[in-house]
Amino acid sequence: MTSHAVAAQSLTPAAIQAAYGLIKPHVHRTPLLTCQTLDTIASTPQSPEALVGTPFEGQTPAHPQFRLFFKCENLQRIGAFKVRGAFHALLRLLEERGEDEVKQRGVITHSSGNHAQALALAASTLHVPAYIVMPRISTSSKIAGTRSYGAEVIFSGSTSVEREAVVAEVQEKTNAILVPPYDHFNIICGQGTTALELEAQYAERVESKTLDAVITPVGGGGLNAGVATYFSDKPQTRVFGAEPSFEGADDCRRGLQAGQRVEAVTTLTIADGLRTPVGLLNWEVISNKEKVEGVFAVSEEQIKAAMRLVLERMKVVVEPSAVVGLAVCLFDEDFRRRVEQDGGEKGWDVAVVFSGGNTTVEAIGKLFG
Structure with missing residues (x-):
């Protein structure tokens, strides 16, 4: 299995x-x-x-x-259901890894916009740094919304392969913990x-x-x-x-x-x-x-x-x-x-x-x- x-x-x-x-x-x-x-x-x-x-x-x-x-x-x-999963994943991460480690490393994800904003909000509420990889073609309001919660936005191509490559680059530099957009x-x-x-x-x-x-x-x-x-x-x-x-x-x-x-x-x-x-x-x-x-x-x-x-x-x-x-x-x-x-x-x-x-x-x- x-x-x-x-x-x-x-x-x-x-x-x-x-x-x-x-x-x-x-x-x-x-x-x-x-x-x-x-x-x-x-x-x-x-x-x-x-x-x-x-x-x-x-x-x-x-x-x-x-x-x-x-x-x-x-x-x-x-403006979307995604905030439910983002808060749950981040609260569990803080429980499992401890506040010190999570706040020191920060979290990262890739998203066209709704999970991006959701994780940015959850991270700002719980005082955790957030790095969000977004396709360049994301809706302008979704990009602005993500930034408004204090997350650092990094742009990528639009396919999941392109997004994941940029996530790996940022993780290399920051050691941020991945919070996947859906497969988790x-x-x-x-x-x-x-x-x-x-x-x-x-x-x-x-x-x-x-x-x-x-x-x-x-x-x-x-x-x-x-x-x-x-x-x-x-x-x-x-x-x-x-x-x-x-x-x-x-x-x-x-x-x-x-x-x-x-x-x-x-x-x-x-x-x-x-x-x-x-x-x-x-x-x-x-x-x-x-x-x-x-x-x-x-x-x-x-x-x-x-x-x-x-x-x-x-x-x-x-x-x-x-x-x-x-x-x-x-x-x-x-x-x-x-x-x-x-x-x-x-x-x-x-x-x-x-x-x-x-x-x-x-x-x-x-x-x-």
Whole structure:
């Protein structure tokens, strides 16, 4: 058994609860919102014309019934769920290595922006020096946000290989301790606290009913693996993943089809938080059918359409990466048919995690200009 398979066995709902106890003072309990308009749109069959040119062309459009619940991690500190994993990983590091060593060496990571800001905030809160390697093409607001917490930003190319090379150079000089962006036990446990909150909020809202499904974006896979870990002893709540399909960004979906993890991804999808391959430990969780029932992919146009609906109908600011799960509910006929068949007339209550809201007015203008 590989070391990742062994580590995956330690990823339990209890580990997520323990993480929550540790990070609770440092994170927001983000709202769980509903939107009747989006329920209606998602529960309306797509027109046959809309399916032309897609793999579903010529099929009778599905007619599912959705009640959607949006976990708004775009309203989390630093504007994304990543702060959960960053605080958890850093607090555990201080416990394990001692304050003196961690504060002397500092921490380092690489990220296109959300984990960058998250670790910068956690490090500044806990008085630890932080070095953050960011691709030169990162969103300007994410770079500014990372610097505003006092972290030292070092630029790199955009692929994970280029980022990791710069991390190694900086570590050589500083001896900083790596806090990986997603492929790490403590990161996954921290991200999984999203699910713990959302289940409690759903129970407050809908008594005596079980959530039918949760769908999250998949980039490196920390959020999806954490959410799937939390629900792993609650089989009545199914967990799904969502990815962009542009330029092979759907590495997780393709890997599941092939029965083997895809090791590298080179894509410039508008969902910039989802440009990385799924991590090794995350793959152990996500490739387990008992934990994650499936991963679906959506096009750039579908992501933009979902984002427009959230901006205009919900009045909620999200980044493109955040809405891939909603886009699956709206446009993926395989997923919609599953909800129609399994949910019948009563349909499914589906929680959609909005993973972040770190975009700019200029970026939104460019997308829809």
